[in-house]
Amino acid sequence: MEYLEVLAALTTEERISIGVIEKFLQELPEKAWHLGTRVLLSVIVFMVGVQLIKVIRKIVKKSLVRGHADKGVIQFIDSFLKAALYAVLIITIASGFGLDAASILALLGSAGVAIGLAIQGSLSNFVGGVLILLIKPFKVGDYIKEDTNGNEGSVKEIELFYTKLITPDNKIIVLPNGTLANSSLTNVTACDKRRMDITVRIPYTADIKLAKEVLEQVLKNEEAVLKDQEHFAYANELGDAFVSIGVRCWFTMEDFWQGKWRVTENIKYALDEAGVSIFAPQMEITLKEKCE
Template sequence: MTDTTTIADTTQEVTEATQQAVKQVNQITQYLQDSIPGLITFGLEVLAALVAFFIGRLVIKWIRKIVRRSFERSEADKGVEQFVDSLLKYGLYGILIFCLISSLGFDTTSVAALLASSGVAIGLALQGSLSNFAGGVLILLLKPFVVGDYIIEDTNGKEGTVKEIQIFYTKLSTIDNKTIVIPNGMLTNNSITNATAKDERQLDLRVGISYNADIKKAKSVIEKLLSEDASILKEEQMNVFVNDLADSAVVLGIRAWVKNEEYWATRWRLLEEIKVELDENGIEIPYPQVTVHMKEDK
């Protein structure tokens, strides 16, 4: 009797477990049947949003291309063109993403409120970036430099040719073809030397000669080199003078004017030619030295 009761109880438990499993399967099946149309609809909306995003990217590129061509035809400043292009890029992408979020069924009012509150929080966290943006606007309005100028950021000594002025950063290209990225806020808050603001630039060299050398002869050799160099502007003043009486040398100063684009080539060429000519004329260019006099004991 006990065995029969146990078998009956086991059979009942199995039956109940089976019924419960079937019930759960039916619930899952019913849930999927109810949810599949919504999932399909949402998937189609996401797919449509992705298609719209890629189409929007093409439209944004087309708009930016038209704007750039308009700037080129109007011969506007290159820095203004780059700044507006960068601003247009971020602005249009922001509008595109907002429209896509709206198309997915999100409440635009809630999204706008969220973006506004997030904008305040992000603005407080990214005060430096906002400062850089304001700096970019000031650079375009005040024009302390433009694309193509050679500038020196005096505080940190960074220097190079301005290649791009973007909404947050300005890119410089150095003589050895390195790229320096400087925040616009730093450029507007610190002093800047614009070496190419004018068409002409002064060449300022220093050459040391021995105290035993003939100063007049050395000056004559250098003056001749200046007068024969094709890059030196002859209508501008040229000076060769004693700049300093240093510990180991008489330092001659050399000043002349050249075109901005010929500055470095002329500087390097003249320094080499001065060394060669001084050697050929027996004029010593000394290195730092110390003369020691020994006193003999009697």
């Protein structure tokens, strides 16, 4: 009776509000159940989708490997496929909560200009990655020097937006694809062989002819020197107090550094054995006595 009396004393608007609240409380368990079910299904869909994406990526990778695709192309396509499949998965899960996929795509399309301005750097890197794969200024495994900032290293990965280099001392350098595509760079290992040039300075009192013969013999004794390519010693410069002797030869790219280090070391030993000294700058100091 008290409840009915209180209800009779309320206005129409207040009665409607109470009715809405009662209806909400009555429907709350059912709505919570449906929401919990959707969340659980979304979690299951996400977990299954992640595994499915891994399987699809693995199948595509194997197909590209069988087709002898370049390693950089495989890495780039894998990165793109991963991003696209995860986007589809997220839209699918959002649709399960009542969001229309067409509405989402329309919203993204209408906001295309704003999104484009916001991610123009990423778009530039994406286009740069495509250009790198098409033009192929370098590939995975090449040693490159980026001329703008002086970064250098072996190309480890060419991804969707970035290229990773590994330095000789085992550091990772991450460079935007847009920067690499729009700046000059040097591909050190693009060719199968590389020329070595070393300069040796000897004093004017030394026998130039003998020095050249000794240096050329060092090149002949080095197995890694390509004998079918030019390899010789030559008078390079007449300095103020020395004669500069140049040494030139060719190595395969794999043997270059080890070969250069051996040749440099053996040049010193061979010149010492032949009695040809290497020029070393000398400084003369004159002491003057102070007059009293």
